[in-house]
Amino acid sequence: MVAIDKNKPICVTGASGYIASWIVKYLLDDGFLVHATVRDSSKESSVAHLLKAANGAKGTLKLFDADLIQEGSFTKAIEGCELVIHTASPFVIKGFTDPYEALIRPAVEGTDNVLKSCNAVESVRRVVLTSSVASIYGDAVEILKAPGGVFTEQLWNNTSSESHQPYSYSKVMAERRAWEICKNQSRWDLVTINPSLVMGPSLTTQTQSTSIDVMRDLGSGRQRTGVPLLEFGIVDVREVAKAHISAGFNPDAEGRHILSAHTASLLQMATILRARFPKYPLPKKQLPKFLVKLVAPIAAGVSRDFIQKNVGYALKFDNSRSTSSLGVRYRPLTETLCEHFAQMIEDGLLKRR
Ligand code: NAP
Numbered sequence: 001m002v003a004i005d006k007n008k009p010i011c012v013t014g015a016s017g018y019i020a021s022w023i024v025k026y027l028l029d030d031g032f033l034v035h036a037t038v039r040d041s042s043k044e045s046s047v048a049h050l051l052k053a054a055n056g057a058k059g060t061l062k063l064f065d066a067d068l069i070q071e072g073s074f075t076k077a078i079e080g081c082e083l084v085i086h087t088a089s090p091f092v093i094k095g096f097t098d099p100y101e102a103l104i105r106p107a108v109e110g111t112d113n114v115l116k117s118c119n120a121v122e123s124v125r126r127v128v129l130t131s132s133v134a135s136i137y138g139d140a141v142e143i144l145k146a147p148g149g150v151f152t153e154q155l156w157n158n159t160s161s162e163s164h165q166p167y168s169y170s171k172v173m174a175e176r177r178a179w180e181i182c183k184n185q186s187r188w189d190l191v192t193i194n195p196s197l198v199m200g201p202s203l204t205t206q207t208q209s210t211s212i213d214v215m216r217d218l219g220s221g222r223q224r225t226g227v228p229l230l231e232f233g234i235v236d237v238r239e240v241a242k243a244h245i246s247a248g249f250n251p252d253a254e255g256r257h258i259l260s261a262h263t264a265s266l267l268q269m270a271t272i273l274r275a276r277f278p279k280y281p282l283p284k285k286q287l288p289k290f291l292v293k294l295v296a297p298i299a300a301g302v303s304r305d306f307i308q309k310n311v312g313y314a315l316k317f318d319n320s321r322s323t324s325s326l327g328v329r330y331r332p333l334t335e336t337l338c339e340h341f342a343q344m345i346e347d348g349l350l351k352r353r
Contacts, residue, residue, distance in 0.1 A: 001252060002125050003251045004125060008033075008082045008083070009033040009034065009035045009080055010027055010033070010034055010081060010084075010085065011035040011036075011077050011078050012034060012035070012036050012085045012087065013037045013074060013077075013085070013086045013087055015034075015036030015037055015038055015050060016039075016046040016047060016204060017087060017088070017207055017209065018203075018207040018209040018211055019209075019240055019241060020036075020088070021203040022237055022238055022240075023244050024036055024050055026245055027059060028053055028054050028057035028058070028060075029053075029057050029058065029059070030245075031058035032059045032060075033060045033062065034059060034060070034061050034062065035064055035081060036050060036063055036064065037065070037074060037088065038050075038064075038065065038066075039065065039066070039067055040065060041064070049203045049204045049206075066088075068088055068089070068106040068107075068109065068114075070113070071116070072113070073113070074113060075120055075121060078118060078121045078123075079121050079123070080121075080123055081121070081123055081124060082124060083124075083125065084114070084126070084127045084128070085127075085128045085244050086111065086115075086128070086178075087130040087244075088106075089106060089170065090106055091209050091211070092167070092208055092210060094301060099162050099166035099169075100162060100166075103166050103167055103169075103170040106170075107170035108170065108173045108177055111129070111174040111175075112177055112181070115178060119181070122187075124187065124188045125188050125189075126189055126191065126248060127182070127191075128191050128192070128247045129174075129175065129178050129190060129192045129193070130193055131171055131174070131178075131192040132168075132171040132175075132194055132195060132196075133194050133233060133258060133260065133317065134160070134168035135172035135176075135194060136151050136153070136194060136256075137151055137159075138158070138159035138164075138169075139159060139165065139306075139309035139310050140310040141309045141310070141313055143313055144313070151317050151318065152258070152317075152318045153318075156172065157169075157172040160172060164305065175192060178190055178192070191247040191248075191253045192255070192256045192257065193244055193247060193257055194256055194259060195240045195259040195260065196260035197211065197233060197234050198211050199211055199234055199235070199237065199336050199337060200236040200237035200238055200339060200340050201237070201340055201343040202340075202347075205349060212344070215341060215344060216344065216349060218270055218273065219273070219277070219280050219281075219341060219344065219350045221280075223270075223282075224282075225287075226284075226285035226286060227265075227285075227286060227287060228287055228289070228292040228296070229286050229311055230311055231263055231264065231315050232269075232315070233260035233261075233262070233263050234260070234261060234263070234264055234269075234333060234336065234337075235259045235260050235261045235330070235336075239261065240259050243322060246328070250326065253326065255321075256321075257321050257322045257325065257326060258317050258319050258321065260317040260319050261319065261330035261331070261333065261336075262330075262333040263315050264333060267284075267286050272334050273337055273338065276338045276341070279353040280350070289307065292307050293307045293308070
């Protein structure tokens with residue numbers, strides 16, 4: 001049981017990111033002193049939305065520069081904090097050639113570095129880590145073997161690797177490393193948040209998060225000929241942010257927490273959006289698996305193995321720990337998707353029609 005002193009600063013790593021910027025905003029609104037780490041605080045595009053959130057809020061924002069692959073670079077930001085919320089980790093699934101350097105090294109070495117700094121700073125009592133459902137399962141087909149046909153916090157992704165699902169591999173290796181480091185000391189405890197695909201309005205247009213790409217691909221017309229039967233767990237970014245804060249301050253919070261409100265296929269998401277945004281070239285058809293297998297490796301750079309193991313499976317997540325232990329209340333899917341889409345139009349990330 002850990003009671004965090006609310007008068008002490010809270011450290012949030014990767015503060016400029018899609019999820020973290022909501023965490024920072026809520027903390028500032030609640031009057032906290034936030035030690036926010038970014039890679040480069042002199043880059044206006046990385047911090048403008050954080051400064052805007054701080055402007056007029058009850059709390060105070062202090063920016064620190066820190067890089068995941070630079071040992072010791074988080075120590076200064078963590079000094080004086082009892083609570084550290086570690087979100088920084090790349091969430092990209094394409095556009096790189098070396099998965100180790102692009103994903104695995106920053107995720108695993110980064111977790112190592114942040115937690116070593118937590119070990120070095122006497123004040124730290126709790127670490128909340130942004131993990132993922134990607135550290136619970138690797139491919140959708142694993143649902144067939146999940147006890148009761150449901151993904152739970154008991155499960156671990158044992159199938160991803162550097163060459164197959166490297167993002168998922170980066171998340172499971174980082175979370176495993178975090179539990180290992182936690183076990184070897186007794187001053188701070190670890191609580192993990194394991195969200196499925198996070199959607200909902202973003203406070204920044206600069207994020208590289210795949211969450212934004214999924215919505216852009218749906219709304220831009222890129223998928224107008226049809227989409228594979230790919231199903232996702234989906235959760236609103238605002239619920240994910242609040243869950244991190246609740247995990248930080250609930251003295252009894254412990255262990256892993258799946259954050260997933262709904263499951264929907266790409267076509268179901270498009271159908272919900274079309275009702276509100278009828279002028280957009282959203283996909284209307286589901287493509288047969290054999291056709292996806294044939295064209296996806298060339299059209300989308302996705303392997304046949306990925307298609308085989310992920311297309312056509314219905315997912316189910318047990319989110320009961322998030323509601324009982326963290327008090328999460330999930331909003332309707334329509335609200336999450338439509339508010340996200342509307343905000344992307346507003347920000348010029350989708351053409352106004
Ligand atoms: P995001 O907007 O791209 O945020 C990622 C953050 O990581 C950025 O602030 C980025 O900083 C930081 N980062 C990346 N490489 C870094 C490095 N070498 N040193 C320091 N910081 C670095 O993506 P997000 O969706 O908010 O993801 C945040 C976390 O949530 C990640 O751990 C991700 O795995 C996890 N997650 C996301 C989802 C989702 O659907 N979005 C679902 C489950 C879990 P810069 O701004 O400096 O690049």
